[in-house]
Every structure is written in structure tokens, then in C-alpha cells.
Amino acid sequence: MKSLLYVITALAVFGLAFWAYRENYATQQVLKETRGLQRQIGAAQIRLNVLRAEWAYLNRPDRLLELAELNFASLGLLPLRPDQFGRVDEVTYPLQPELTITEGVEVSGLNARSQSEQSQ
Amino acid sequence: MTRRPLRPLARILDARAKGENPDAIEKENIRQRHDEMQVKSRQRAEGRLLVLGVFFLCAYAAVAGRMGVMATSEPREPVASTAGSAIAMQRADIVDRQGRILATNFETHSLYAQPPQLIDPEATAARLVEIFPDLDPERLLADFTGARKFLWIKKKISPEQKQAVHDIGDPGLMFGPREMRLYPNGSVAAHVLGGAGFGKEGVSAAEVIGVAGVEKQFDSYLRDPGNGSKPLTLSLDLTVQAAAERVLDGGMKLMNAKGATSILMDVHSGEVISVVSLPDFDPNERPQPPTSGFDPSVSPLFNRAVQGVYELGSTFKIFAVAQAMDLGLATPETVIDTRGPLRWGKFAIRDFRNYGNALSVTKIIVKSSNIGTARLAQQIGAERQRDFLDDLGMLEATPFEIVEAQGGKPLLPKNWSELSAMTISYGHGISTTPMHLAAGYAAIANGGRYVSPTILKQDGPQMGRRIMTEESAKAARLMLRKVVTEGTASFARVPGYQVGGKTGTADKPRPRGGYYEDKVIATFASMFPAHDPKYVLVVTLDEPSVFAYGEERRTAGWTAVPVAAEMIGRLAPLLGLRPQVEPAEVTGITLTSN
Numbered sequence: 001m002k003s004l005l006y007v008i009t010a011l012a013v014f015g016l017a018f019w020a021y022r023e024n025y026a027t028q029q030v031l032k033e034t035r036g037l038q039r040q041i042g043a044a045q046i047r048l049n050v051l052r053a054e055w056a057y058l059n060r061p062d063r064l065l066e067l068a069e070l071n072f073a074s075l076g077l078l079p080l081r082p083d084q085f086g087r088v089d090e091v092t093y094p095l096q097p098e099l100t101i102t103e104g105v106e107v108s109g110l111n112a113r114s115q116s117e118q119s120q
Numbered sequence: 121m122t123r124r125p126l127r128p129l130a131r132i133l134d135a136r137a138k139g140e141n142p143d144a145i146e147k148e149n150i151r152q153r154h155d156e157m158q159v160k161s162r163q164r165a166e167g168r169l170l171v172l173g174v175f176f177l178c179a180y181a182a183v184a185g186r187m188g189v190m191a192t193s194e195p196r197e198p199v200a201s202t203a204g205s206a207i208a209m210q211r212a213d214i215v216d217r218q219g220r221i222l223a224t225n226f227e228t229h230s231l232y233a234q235p236p237q238l239i240d241p242e243a244t245a246a247r248l249v250e251i252f253p254d255l256d257p258e259r260l261l262a263d264f265t266g267a268r269k270f271l272w273i274k275k276k277i278s279p280e281q282k283q284a285v286h287d288i289g290d291p292g293l294m295f296g297p298r299e300m301r302l303y304p305n306g307s308v309a310a311h312v313l314g315g316a317g318f319g320k321e322g323v324s325a326a327e328v329i330g331v332a333g334v335e336k337q338f339d340s341y342l343r344d345p346g347n348g349s350k351p352l353t354l355s356l357d358l359t360v361q362a363a364a365e366r367v368l369d370g371g372m373k374l375m376n377a378k379g380a381t382s383i384l385m386d387v388h389s390g391e392v393i394s395v396v397s398l399p400d401f402d403p404n405e406r407p408q409p410p411t412s413g414f415d416p417s418v419s420p421l422f423n424r425a426v427q428g429v430y431e432l433g434s435t436f437k438i439f440a441v442a443q444a445m446d447l448g449l450a451t452p453e454t455v456i457d458t459r460g461p462l463r464w465g466k467f468a469i470r471d472f473r474n475y476g477n478a479l480s481v482t483k484i485i486v487k488s489s490n491i492g493t494a495r496l497a498q499q500i501g502a503e504r505q506r507d508f509l510d511d512l513g514m515l516e517a518t519p520f521e522i523v524e525a526q527g528g529k530p531l532l533p534k535n536w537s538e539l540s541a542m543t544i545s546y547g548h549g550i551s552t553t554p555m556h557l558a559a560g561y562a563a564i565a566n567g568g569r570y571v572s573p574t575i576l577k578q579d580g581p582q583m584g585r586r587i588m589t590e591e592s593a594k595a596a597r598l599m600l601r602k603v604v605t606e607g608t609a610s611f612a613r614v615p616g617y618q619v620g621g622k623t624g625t626a627d628k629p630r631p632r633g634g635y636y637e638d639k640v641i642a643t644f645a646s647m648f649p650a651h652d653p654k655y656v657l658v659v660t661l662d663e664p665s666v667f668a669y670g671e672e673r674r675t676a677g678w679t680a681v682p683v684a685a686e687m688i689g690r691l692a693p694l695l696g697l698r699p700q701v702e703p704a705e706v707t708g709i710t711l712t713s714n
Contacts, residue, residue, distance in 0.1 A: 046227055052224065053302055060304055062308075080693040082617065085699055
């Protein structure tokens with residue numbers, strides 16, 4: 001009985017040791033992957049930051065002004081002035097499309113019939 | 121193990137035969153057995169002690185070894201969990217009120233050399249000079265062939281330059297990663313942003329520290345990794361700032377001024393939407409600070425808005441009048457004796473021209489009468505005037521959050537006498553910065569509450585301490601409106617935006633005492649729309665002079681006011697203000713009889 005207990009204990013120790021060993025390496029693997037991912041995130045963030053800086057640089061007011069002046073012929077952009085504000089009631093309603101008669105009703109024909117009915 | 125009997129029969133029988141006591145044999149055997157047991161147990165105990173000793177030795181060796189490893193290895197954060205370890209940049213971004221980037225970081229490289237490892241110093245130096253024409257070839261060669269073991273060649277290089285240096289292929293040339301501060305908008309808001317430089321420099325990294333402006337003021341915030349990548353949000357609006365700089369720059373050149381500054385401030389929240397000081401600079405390549413010995417305002421680094429301490433002239437008159445009305449000493453219709461010159465001891469106060477014997481308080485502001493405001497100041501008294509200006513924040517440096525603002529301490533009279541009170545009432549004898557003036561006008565504009573100018577975006581109105589009653593502030597605003605409609609600032613009529621404001625022209629003081637005859641500081645402090653002001657705009661031109669209608673004109677009405685009007689016409693639409701028809705004054709119909 002006692003020896004059985006010893007054997008079971010020893011087996012349990014083996015089992016636990018094996019489990020701990022595996023967990024340890026699994027954890028290390030996950031940490032390694034995480035570090036890799038974080039490095040990637042860091043690199044992506046740096047890239048993103050460069051793109052943001054570039055966006056800001058391309059959108060700097062001086063450049064936009066120059067571009068607006070260069071492309072004045074096609075865009076006609078001018079600085080915003082107070083007289084460019086309008087009120088809603090200054091906007092005309094869109095013009096109604098003119099009515100086109102597709103199915104004409106013969107008015108004269110009806111008249112002709114009523115005349116003929118009267119004459120009967 | 122065989123047990124030896126205690127009473128071996130052979131020996132007992134033998135002893136009995138010899139007539140000896142057989143018990144002695146037993147005792148002898150017991151003693152022998154005890155001796156053996158003793159030896160055995162001692163050996164076992166010694167063995168155990170040895171094992172224990174070895175165990176402790178191992179344990180201590182392990183602890184000592186670990187300590188040694190920890191002491192000598194690079195520190196590394198223990199990674200127990202993987203969540204929440206954000207990779208932050210070394211320094212937070214700075215953005216404007218709409219989140220547009222004003223300052224950010226950029227990955228770059230520095231170039232250094234280790235001359236002992238250079239294979240061909242002469243050729244390397246020659247090719248480096250080709251890439252960087254600003255390097256001195258002789259000095260570089262001397263450094264390369266001399267005793268130096270290490271030298272920095274360039275602190276920041278572009279990727280193209282890096283590739284070119286790489287192509288030289290000399291193993292003595294090395295690159296170190298650097299994070300540099302980038303201001304993508306160039307000189308826009310240069311004085312606010314300030315600039316950044318390198319602090320402690322190593323081969324693998326360098327500290328980026330702010331050297332001026334908000335970069336220095338909020339250095340610890342920007343460098344705090346606890347903020348993550350949360351940017352610092354300023355109250356500036358990039359579009360408005362750029363437009364303001366452009367218009368002011370044009371105005372400065374038209375008016376032949378050597379410097380100009382403008383401040384646009386929200387009167388309720390105290391947010392400074394735009395602050396310009398010209399001439400300006402590119403914070404990406406911040407110029408060297410001026411060497412001592414000459415006027416600091418010549419340097420483009422000089423921020424006129426917060427460092428330019430000048431007498432701002434007649435723009436101060438409205439404070440004296442507002443206080444007089446607040447104290448109940450006068451109403452807008454009260455008539456004041458303005459016969460000049462007003463004598464005080466040896467000192468005489470004169471007006472720009474003679475305005476007659478008496479003027480109402482409104483007319484005093486409209487015509488800008490020094491004598492009238494001086495008389496009001498006499499009634500107010502020095503003590504009360506000082507307290508009032510103190511409430512308006514005119515006696516201390518402004519709390520504006522850039523480091524340079526602390527240097528803009530107002531210059532006050534040492535002895536605040538009645539004469540000082542009289543001159544201060546029309547803006548002489550007290551020197552303040554345009555930022556002080558903007559805060560003072562904001563208090564009138566928002567109905568009598570102090571607002572401290574701030575560069576950080578606010579959530580709502582400040583609701584600061586009350587300085588004057590709502591009614592006094594309103595009456596003062598009406599007067600300022602009249603200055604534009606019928607007074608000295610008639611050029612400030614901007615269709616659609618009712619501007620109210622006051623001009624001020626003050627002679628520039630000579631460095632050695634006295635005043636220049638032909639150099640002035642022209643200021644126009646304004647608020648718009650006048651019936652319910654939202655913004656205060658202060659425009660100051662340094663030494664303007666314009667030739668108009670047959671004479672050389674320097675007064676603010678001819679110089680600062682047209683520039684301010686152009687700025688309002690350009691900026692107000694950008695601020696989202698619709699042009700409005702002014703509510704007409706209720707005049708014309710008078711009830712004559714019931």
C-alpha cells in the first residue's frame with residue numbers, strides 16, 4: 001500500500017515537472033511572439049508617425065496657398081471673405097422640369113360626341 | 121548485518137567455568153555496542169551537516185551569482201503580462217485646437233566617426249565634404265588624423281545623406297539612431313512652439329529637450345511617458361494663425377514697420393487663437409540667441425507679444441473711463457473740463473490737438489483726449505487706479521504658458537503718485553506687453569470678468585473674478601464702438617463685423633532716456649462683434665510710417681488700424697463668424713406728448 005503511494009507520488013512529481021517544463025517553454029514562446037508583435041507595432045507606429053508628419057508637411061498652409069495660386073486657373077480658389085457668406089433664403093429653389101405631355105386626351109373628340117348626342 | 125549476542129553462550133560457559141561473573145561480559149558487550157552506535161550516529165550527523173553545508177553553500181552561491189548577474193547586466197523590465205505596454209515616442213506631439221500637428225518626432229540618424237578605425241582618412245574626409253559642403257575640410261582631416269578617438273560629424277542627417285555616407289564604405293564612420301523634433305508648418309507659430317534641441321547625447325540615443333516656448337514650458341509633460349501618446353493640445357488654430365501671419369506680414373511691410381505683433385483671443389475662455397510676432401524664424405532651425413550688447417528686439421527670437429514691454433499709449437484710456445463709470449464718478453454723458461494744457465507741477469499734459477473747453481466722457485474716448493482722462497484719473501486717485509490695474513493683471517507678468525512670458529514684467533512707476541495716475545490713465549508711465557492689453561480688453565468685452573490668457577485649449581468660459589459691473593463694461597464697449605464709427609479708428613469699419621476698439625500711439629523711449637521724435641509704437645486694441653464681443657484683437661506695429669495724403673503719418677489710426685481691419689476681414693470668416701447687420705440704435709422716433 002505504502003509503496004503504491006510512493007509510486008503514485010513519484011509519478012505525480014514527474015507529471016507536474018513535465019507540465020511545468022512545458023508551460024515554461026510555452027510561456028517563453030508566447031512572450032517571444034509578443035515581443036515580436038510589439039516590435040512590429042513599434043515599427044508600424046514609427047511608420048505611421050512618419051506618414052502623419054508627411055501629411056502635416058504636405059498640408060502646411062504655405063504649400064496649400066502656393067498650390068491654390070498655381071492652380072488658380074482651374075480651381076479659382078480665393079481666401080474666404082465675409083461677402084462670400086450667404087443666407088439660405090438667397091438660394092433659389094431648383095427649377096421644376098417642364099411638363100411634357102405624353103398621353104394626350106382628345107378633348108375635341110369628346111366635344112364632337114356630346115354635340116352628336118345633343119343633336120339626337 | 122549480523123547482530124552479535126550480548127551473552128554469547130561460549131563465553132558465558134567459559135566464564136562460569138572459570139568462576140567469573142558472566143554479567144560482566146554482557147556489560148562489556150553493551151558498552152561495545154553503544155560505542156559502535158555512537159560512532160555510527162556521529163558519522164551520520166556529520167554527513168548530514170556536510171549535506172546541509174553544501175546545500176547552504178549552493179544556496180548562497182546561487183543568491184550571490186544572481187546578484188552579480190543583476191548588478192552587471194542591462195536592466196530589463198520583467199515581462200509578466202503582455203497587455204498595456206504601449207510603445208510611446210520619446211516626446212509627445214503638439215497639436216492645434218483641431219488636432220492638426222504642430223510638432224512631432226521624426227526618426228533620423230546622427231553621424232559620428234572613430235578615427236582609429238578609419239582606413240583612408242584623407243579620401244573619407246574629402247568625400248564627406250562633398251556630401252556636407254558646410255564641413256571644414258582641413259579641420260575634418262586634422263580631427264581624423266589626430267589623436268581623437270571619437271567625434272560627432274553631424275547631429276541629424278537625411279536618409280539620402282545617410283545612403284551617400286554609407287556608400288563611402290569606411291568602417292570608421294558610424295550612424296546612431298536619433299529622434300528629432302519636426303515642425304511641419306515651418307515658421308507658423310514659431311514663437312509659441314519655440315524649438316527643441318538635444319540634451320544628453322549618446323551613441324545609441326539622445327535626449328530631446330525643449331529650449332523655448334511651449335516646448336520648454338511643458339517639457340516635463342511632453343517627456344512624461346505616463347501620458348502615453350496623448351498630444352498637447354494648444355488653443356491655436358493653424359488656419360487662423362497662418363492667415364494672421366500672412367496678413368500681418370503684408371501690413372508690416374506696407375507700413376514700413378520693423379516689427380509687428382498681433383494677438384487674437386477668445387474673450388470668454390481666454391484661449392489665444394492666434395499670436396503672431398514678426399519677424400519670425402523657422403523652429404526647425406532655430407537661430408542662435410543674440411549675443412549681449414544690443415537691443416534684444418532686433419533678434420527674430422524676440423517675442424513681441426509677450427516680451428515686448430512698451431508704453432501702449434491711448435489704448436489704456438478706456439480702463440480709466442471704465443473705472444470712473446464703475447465707481448459712479450462719471451456716466452458716458454458727464455462733461456469734463458478739457459482746457460489745456462493741464463499743469464501738474466512742472467509737468468504739462470497736452471492733447472494731440474485742441475478739442476475745445478469741455479467734452480463728454482464718450483467724446484473723450486472718441487477724440488482720445490489726454491487731458492480728459494487725466495482729470496478722470498485725478499478723481500479716481502492713484503490707490504484705486506493701482507488696485508484696478510492689478511485686478512486686470514497689469515502689474516505682473518502674464519500667466520500665458522510659454523517661458524518667455526515670465527520675462528514680460530510690466531514696468532511700473534516706483535512711486536505711484538497722482539501725476540503717475542494721470543499719465544497712466546492715457547498709457548504713459550506704465551509699460552506692458554500687448555498680451556496684458558489683450559487680457560484687459562477681454563475683461564471689458566466679456567462683461568467685466570478677468571480672463572487669463574492661455575495657450576491651452578479650454579472646455580468653457582473661465583468665469584474669473586469680477587472687475588467691473590456688466591453695465592460699465594457695456595458702456596465702455598459702446599464708447600469703443602463709437603471710436604470706430606466716428607473717431608480715430610474709422611479705418612476699422614469692416615462690413616459685416618462691428619468692430620469696437622481704441623487706437624494708441626506712443627513715442628518709443630530712447631535707451632538712454634527721453635523719447636524719439638519719429639519712432640512710435642502704434643497699437644490698435646479691438647473687439648468684434650462690438651454688440652456681443654467674441655474675440656479681442658490687438659495689433660501693434662513697431663516704428664510704422666506711411667506716406668498718405670501729402671504727409672508722413674505714424675499714428676495708429678493710419679497704420680495699425682487698417683492692418684487690424686484687414687485681419688478682421690480675413691480672420692472672422694475663418695473663425696466661423698457670419699457677417700451681420702448691426703442692430704440699429706433706437707433713435708429717430710421720440711415721444712413728444714401723450
